Amino acid sequence: MSLVTPKTAGFVNLSYCVNQFQLDRDDFSDRLKEKATQYAINIISKYNIFQSRNVEVAYLTIDANGVINLTTAGLTDYVDYVKVGIIIKGKLWNLSVNNKITLRRTEIPASEAVDIFNGTSRDDITDGYYYAGHYYNGIYNQAVYGYGGGFAKSYFRYDNESNEFQFDTAIPTTKIVLEYLSTGIKLTGATVIPRTYVDYVVSAIHDKFAFFDKKLTRGEKADFRQRFIEEENILENFDYKFDIQAYLDMSYASQHQGVKR
């Protein structure tokens, strides 16, 4: 590592890809900028949702009605939840989903669940579910684990129509930890993507423009599509390179019967 000689950044903004696209086309006017940027946003969202499974973590506070509204909370990039946990005395407890179905799992009495959330019992569990690495309060939390769900009265339900989480009354109205599937797009204008994505995004914008360009022949369109597929393969091979960590994760999951990803 050298701090003396500046290197190109490992992470770039979305607008970098759009500029690269304009460079390819030799068109430096601002006429295509909005269109190309929207395509870039679509492409990154799609890749994050369907291929790379971009998981993020948010800390949210339950209101007096046991509800967290994601729209009000400003969680615009939310696609689907992965886990919901609640912090009690520095320990993270995962909550279960209850879509009006009786959950036949290990249950403990409601009174004991209340005790847990009051921090008076059952804090001796040592196993847990892993949360994706994330920043909170300026500190990178790499090893956060939540205790398993399945207690009585510790349920939550996601209300799709109103974009809200509804929590059971037994759960104290404190801060919860939500691990969720994200589009990866920050609409504050500062979406940062790894440099490995650049060629993929640029080729995808080209492909979109070519696809809807009536003046191009099928052969020319196919060329753009071919390049896009090649870039997609390169990126996927890079993202999903099988390494020792993947092997260990797999091995751990099968031995411990924990959560499987």
Add this chain to the structure above:
Amino acid sequence: MTKDGWVYLVQNFLGGGSAPSDIRKKYRKGIVSEYVGMSFNEAIVQIYLSTHDLDSLNSYVKVYATCAIATDTVWAKKYIAIPTTSSSKILQIPDNKAIRSVWLNTTTKTRCMYRKMDADQVYSALEVNTYLAEPRWDLLGERIYFSSHAGVSPYDVVTTATVKQIVPWSEFASDEDIQMPFESNNALFDSVVNKLRSMSPQDKIIDQNVVQPVTK
């Protein structure tokens, strides 16, 4: 060559023996200038259509640095009038590219992005509207409207704007030097002559009540 120089060149040709007899010695300076202008504007647009290279037209760009921003009460939008003062306001280059750029005169000058008229409705429903904060402009008639996009509001206090525009022939002063499109001299000249031939010379117009060509 100056604008007048071009007009004299055509006039010399029309007055000389090599001009076809039907158009010889029949046109005044004002009329010749109008026709040179029409051919010139056509040539500029043709150059863009055949090359798609705006930079080759940079010698015809003028900068208008203090266009006053007004408010349209009907649309509740800010606008500036197209700064060109002559009769033909704008060259018809596709996507309104004759207007090269529009800037708000903030301390550092804020560049505005072109948006097709009525594209507001589509883009405001997409993420890109939140993602790109630049103010937008579109062209309606003789006015350049700034979009009602949220990005404009910090610039509410700005009173003037700058426009860079590829201007039509009529926008040049008569003693101003105009570069001729390279290799287009002959074509331009022929185009002027052809246009003049298809027009009745003035002394053949019987009805004296018709609107007369402008005399310069």
